[in-house]
Amino acid sequence: LVVCSELVAGTFRGPSETHFDGLVAQALFGDGASAIIIGCDPLLGVEKPIFEIISACQTILPESDGAIKGHLGEAGLVIRLQKDVPELIGKHIEKSLVEAFQPLGIVDWNSLFWIAHPGGPAILNQLEENLSLKPEKLRASRQVLSEYGNLASACVSFILNEMRHSSAKDGSTTTGEGLEWGVLLGFGPGVTVDTVVLRSVPI
Numbered sequence: 001l002v003v004c005s006e007l008v009a010g011t012f013r014g015p016s017e018t019h020f021d022g023l024v025a026q027a028l029f030g031d032g033a034s035a036i037i038i039g040c041d042p043l044l045g046v047e048k049p050i051f052e053i054i055s056a057c058q059t060i061l062p063e064s065d066g067a068i069k070g071h072l073g074e075a076g077l078v079i080r081l082q083k084d085v086p087e088l089i090g091k092h093i094e095k096s097l098v099e100a101f102q103p104l105g106i107v108d109w110n111s112l113f114w115i116a117h118p119g120g121p122a123i124l125n126q127l128e129e130n131l132s133l134k135p136e137k138l139r140a141s142r143q144v145l146s147e148y149g150n151l152a153s154a155c156v157s158f159i160l161n162e163m164r165h166s167s168a169k170d171g172s173t174t175t176g177e178g179l180e181w182g183v184l185l186g187f188g189p190g191v192t193v194d195t196v197v198l199r200s201v202p203i
Contacts, residue, residue: 004154005033010071011077025079028120029150036155050164050175051182052199057100061092061155070111084146085119088191090126100195104192106181110134113200114178115159115184118145140166156184168203176200 008029016024025064042049056159061067062091067082097109106112109131118124140162144151148158164175172178179200 001035001037003033003035004152004157005032005151006154008150008152011079013075019020019078019080024120028150029079030151032148032151032154032158034154036157046066049201051160052201055100055103056194056196057096058192058194059096060192061191063086064088067191068189069074069200070189076199077179084125085090085121086189089119089123089187089191089193090130093127093185093193094131096185096193096195098161100183100197101181104181111179112137113179113182113198114138114161115156115163115182115198116141117150117155118142118187119150119187121145127185145200153188155185156186160184165198172203174200174202187196 009031012026012030015026019071024107038053038115039047044118052133064085066080067088069080069083071078071080098107100110101107110133114133114137115123116127116138118138120144124138124145128135128138144162148155161176164188167175167177170177174180176198177200182198182200184194184196184198185197186192188194
């Protein structure tokens with residue numbers, strides 16, 4: 001059982017002209033919690049997976065030291081976001097994808113279903129632009145961002161749930177919008193990028 005619980009409201013405070021990045025963080029982030037059961041060798045007829053995890057890796061982006069950080073002090077948790085975070089992610093993201101999908105021979109990013117952590121609209125826009133993604137590829141991520149905000153670690157669980165429900169509602173043949181392979185991307189302080197190769201299952 002993997003549980004994610006984020007209480008980002010603790011960072012909320014009055015706006016400050018000297019710390020505009022704090023105001024941006026308050027506008028983006030929200031509280032959320034999720035739980036996922038992860039296992040292997042499911043019992044046929046008893047357990048049915050929703051997605052399969054094929055591989056996972058993490059990297060720290062070059063030139064990103066201090067771009068996202070949290071500082072705990074007398075005023076509580078203060079989140080600092082440099083304004084070039086979306087561009088940093090957009091500039092370096094393809095390298096992570098190539099390394100993750102090279103063993104599968106996948107180079108067409110539009111052939112994947114996408115579970116992209118929506119750090120904010122600008123990050124999703126950078127993914128679309130730098131990877132030439134069709135707008136519908138990030139629909140689930142944009143939907144969750146619109147409804148709940150950036151829920152930090154819990155966000156990708158919400159997007160996985162949105163993906164499987166919308167796939168069933170639309171009559172898709174798999175939990176990944178009818179596609180077999182997908183990618184889950186997580187972004188965090190560092191700037192770290194987590195790249196998870198997913199496989200959908202038939203509906």
